[in-house]
Amino acid sequence: MNTPSVPDLPDDINTRHQCRMARKKALMDDKIQQAQRETGVLLIHTGNGKGKSSSAFGMVMRALGHGMQVGVVQFIKGAMSTGEEIFLRRFPEEVQFHAMGEGYTWETQNRERDIEKAAAAWQQARQFLRDPAIGLVVLDELNIALKYHYLNVQDIIADLDARPEMQHVVVTGRGALPELIEIADTVTEMQVIKHAFKEGIVAQAGVEW
Template identity: 55%
Template sequence: MTINTERNARHSARMARKKAVIDAHIAQASIDTGIMILLTGNGKGKSSSAFGMVARAIGHGLKVGVVQFIKNRTDTGEEALLSKHCEWHVMGDGFTWETQNFEADKLKSEAAWAVAARMLNDVSYDVVILDELTYCLSYNYLDKNIVIKDIESRPEMQHVVVTGRAAVKELHEIADTVTVLNDEKHAYKAGIKAQKGLEW
């Protein structure tokens, strides 16, 4: 046997073992139900990941609803493209350090939750994105018990994606998938301003 032939044989055997393990895991996953995904942590990419799932769902012909808490920009690339294919609501007044008004932020959050609750109670929505919801719970703009109850009471096959930093433990507990994005390195810390098409 040549060196390449031996290497290829070892690689083939290793991949066959790996395939058997993966196939066994796939065979065990037999439950078909809506899931809740929580994207949290200080790293970049939480909303971007959620909007990637919006594009994927739309591509499959699923009905999607997006509610953006806190954020108030209506000139983002994601909204310009995706809002043509799904229901999209920008419901905030901007980041909380800009508004500096608890009562106003609370009222905005409650109005946004009314829209979100309507979607969560409607079996016609396949996917609901609750972008930056975590802040509304950690800052007590919304009643955690109501939010958790509404998410858990949604239609059986409806998927929910929640994004934002510092997610409260109750969100971690009810999520089926939790991804924590860590900020190992960020261009902003090197003095590079937010770039169109990447950050907005």
């Protein structure tokens, strides 16, 4: 292939396209017009698919681009030295990073120790949630800690509600509790359509970890 070949479409298709795009623009402008409330938002990334944590880390990148301070607490994956962690530790002035726990819960097999670690991680999270200088707080895999009742969801909600008005929070992990979904502004479910593991491909640096 030399240049990407583009289908040669008659003029009326171009015209129809133009009309459709104009309608779409009007709709989008209208929606943006209606949405005028400036406030910190609470986002949840849940579901069994990939991208829950990496999407939160993409938001960290966005926030850093806008000159925000960021606080990250990892509730479960702590033991793994992930690519994100290595990278974020290059920006100690902009990102406060706390990785708690000792790997996935099914690695530890010790419920009481997991509960202690989750409680300690939440103490750190609360410090971020009380600091108006921090524009974005990432609570990575918090949903897992809640699902296993390592933390009390009503206590967590009280701290989230009391946070500075303009602070954004993103919570990740499969199995988000209904109580948390109820108070969230934006909830996205990542669904698996296809997964490389099932095709016999090992977890890859830069993709899975």
